[in-house]
Amino acid sequence: xxxxxSYDWLNTFCVIWFLLCWVSYSQFAKAMAKKTxxxxxxxxxxxxxxxxxxxxRDQRVSDASLISNLERNVNFFxxxxxxxLAGIVTVLSSTDDAFTILERLPFAIGVSATALQLKLLLxxxxxxxxxxxxxxxxxxxxxxxxxxxxxxxxxxxxxxxxERDRYALYSxxxxxxxxxxxxxxxxAYYFGMSILAWFINPWFFIAAVAFVVAVLYWRExxxxxxxxxxxxxNHQK
Numbered sequence: 001x002x003x004x005x006s007y008d009w010l011n012t013f014c015v016i017w018f019l020l021c022w023v024s025y026s027q028f029a030k031a032m033a034k035k036t037x038x039x040x041x042x043x044x045x046x047x048x049x050x051x052x053x054x055x056x057r058d059q060r061v062s063d064a065s066l067i068s069n070l071e072r073n074v075n076f077f078x079x080x081x082x083x084x085l086a087g088i089v090t091v092l093s094s095t096d097d098a099f100t101i102l103e104r105l106p107f108a109i110g111v112s113a114t115a116l117q118l119k120l121l122l123x124x125x126x127x128x129x130x131x132x133x134x135x136x137x138x139x140x141x142x143x144x145x146x147x148x149x150x151x152x153x154x155x156x157x158x159x160x161x162x163e164r165d166r167y168a169l170y171s172x173x174x175x176x177x178x179x180x181x182x183x184x185x186x187x188a189y190y191f192g193m194s195i196l197a198w199f200i201n202p203w204f205f206i207a208a209v210a211f212v213v214a215v216l217y218w219r220e221x222x223x224x225x226x227x228x229x230x231x232x233x234n235h236q237k
Contacts, residue, residue, distance in 0.1 A: 010202045011115055015122065021209050022191050026184075029220055038220050040180065042229050047175050051168035056154050063148055067175075071141040074182050077189075078134035081127050088124050092117060116199075123195045130188035133181045140178035147171045190216060 033041045054063045151167065152159040159167075190212045198205035220226075 011118075014198060014202050014205055017206055018122070018191070018195070018209055021213050022187075025213050025216060026187070029216070032221065036221065037226070037230055037233075039223070039226050039229075040176075040183065040220070042226065042233055043179065044172065044176050045233060046229070047172035047179075048169060051171045051175075052165070054148065054171075055151055055164050055168055058154060060148055060151070064145065067141055067144050067148065070178070070182075071138055071145075074134050074137045074141065074178075074185075077182075077185060078131060078138060081131040081134060081185075084127050085124065085131070088120055088127065092120050092124075119195065119198055123192060126188050126192040126195065130185045130192070133185040133188065137178045137181035137185065140174060140181060144171070144175050144178060147174060187216065 029038070029040075032038060050063075054060055057063070148171075151171070152164065191209070194205065194208035194212045197208040
């Protein structure tokens with residue numbers, strides 16, 4: 001196993017590359033969603049339609065079940081993130097064992113204890129961020145449950161059509177924000193997984209980050225589910 005300096009220029013570049021790709025893609029996806037159709041932009045229209053139809057229903061048990069199901073998915077990832085963080089902290093406390101494992105891996109490049117701990121700390125930071133975004137998403141889905149409970153009934157004559165439409169629009173906006181937080185957490189998982197390649201070889205890590213960006217872009221702007229939903233949306237217009 002080739003030994004490199006404790007923290008060389010390549011590792012510094014890896015950190016910059018990682019943060020640049022993550023932040024840049026997040027900003028790019030947000031900007032592109034305003035210019036062209038994406039999963040997030042199309043789902044926004046479907047959520048508005050969902051809330052409008054919800055206001056026309058007397059029984060809203062199915063709507064509450066859908067919100068609960070979405071919240072349950074987020075709760076699963078939030079709980080899993082805590083387990084991952086516990087595992088990372090365990091590895092941080094036993095870097096000698098981690099060295100032994102890494103030395104047996106093919107293509108692995110040796111690093112110092114400091115470099116290994118910095119990689120683990122970066123991985124910790126990614127999953128701490130994921131945990132915060134998932135829990136914020138859970139809270140916002142709780143807000144959505146309250147909005148469903150407070151929604152005006154179809155036969156309530158004191159509520160105008162304009163007020164109903166505004167209620168549907170902003171209720172969908174709250175669901176949107178919860179979904180965005182969930183998406184940010186999932187994105188953190190994708191980039192966090194790429195860090196695993198860094199423990200083997202910095203060049204593998206650079207390629208893994210680029211691969212993650214490509215996968216995220218394809219799924220958000222060119223995936224088959226997007227094309228199918230776009231056909232439904234165009235047919236309904």
